[in-house]
Amino acid sequence: MREISNIVILTGAGISAESGLATFRGPEGLWEGHRVEDVATPEAFARDPVLVHRFYDARRANLKTVAPNAAHLALARLDAEWPGELLIVTQNVDDLHERAGAKRILHMHGELRSAWCLACDARSRWEEDLGDHPPCPSCGAAGRLRPDIVWFGEMPYAMEAIDAALMNADLFVSIGTSGAVYPAAGFVQTARYRGAETLEMNLEPSLGSFHFHESRTGRAGELVPQWVEEMLR
Numbered sequence: 001m002r003e004i005s006n007i008v009i010l011t012g013a014g015i016s017a018e019s020g021l022a023t024f025r026g027p028e029g030l031w032e033g034h035r036v037e038d039v040a041t042p043e044a045f046a047r048d049p050v051l052v053h054r055f056y057d058a059r060r061a062n063l064k065t066v067a068p069n070a071a072h073l074a075l076a077r078l079d080a081e082w083p084g085e086l087l088i089v090t091q092n093v094d095d096l097h098e099r100a101g102a103k104r105i106l107h108m109h110g111e112l113r114s115a116w117c118l119a120c121d122a123r124s125r126w127e128e129d130l131g132d133h134p135p136c137p138s139c140g141a142a143g144r145l146r147p148d149i150v151w152f153g154e155m156p157y158a159m160e161a162i163d164a165a166l167m168n169a170d171l172f173v174s175i176g177t178s179g180a181v182y183p184a185a186g187f188v189q190t191a192r193y194r195g196a197e198t199l200e201m202n203l204e205p206s207l208g209s210f211h212f213h214e215s216r217t218g219r220a221g222e223l224v225p226q227w228v229e230e231m232l233r
């Protein structure tokens with residue numbers, strides 16, 4: 001087996017499920033509660049910004065009621081102690097990786113705690129409600145802030161950095177994602193094509209499980225700490 005030095009870890013909603021944040025496609029899934037077209041598209045925001053702001057304001061407020069779980073904490077420990085390169089690419093817009101202490105994180109779908117001004121293009125850290133149409137902290141324009149979330153049909157963030165990391169990875173690990181949404185669902189194929197080992201940890205086999213050298217099924221709160229112990233042994 002190839003010497004492992006550079007690790008890329010992809011996380012999805014499943015890693016935050018045990019912190020109490022709903023996943024998107026489970027029985028209690030977030031999108032089940034809201035039709036995707038109603039909240040997570042640029043068209044929805046143009047049509048009904050109040051509804052979209054209310055949806056994300058509720059999710060932002062919910063962040064205050066949850067905490068990182070054992071899987072987030074284990075990844076933060078690996079981030080701190082792993083001697084090689086390590087990158088956590090998360091599809092999640094929560095801040096649980098940061099609050100667990102991880103540092104090397106890329107949010108490819110944006111963040112609930114960030115707002116984007118459509119007048120001056122500036123991003124600003126955001127804790128409160130955008131539904132009150134607050135002024136942009138950078139340019140002062142009122143009512144021009146949108147959630148800094150990558151919506152369906154929009155380009156994910158940091159794709160060049162992610163592709164570069166995948167090209168250079170010795171190990172690609174996918175945690176808590178259904179493999180339903182691209183480009184993230186294709187990362188395993190890129191990594192494998194470049195000769196990386198690939199490991200999936202998920203509550204059930206994902207849509208792309210067959211691409212992985214190894215697939216472990218179970219709760220992230222159990223599987224991820226076990227895996228980190230193995231890596232740091």
Ligand code: APR
Pocket residue numbers: 011012013014015017018023024025026029091092109175176177178179180181201202203204206218219220221
């Ligand atoms: N431990 C591990 N995996 C879990 C757990 C758990 N405790 N609970 C649920 N899962 C798994 C589910 O089995 C599912 O395969 O997590 C996965 C979550 O899948 P989705 O709900 O589809 O979430 P995700 O893959 O992150 O969605 C990707 O789709 O809607 C868009 O932009 C949104 O970032 C999101 C993207």
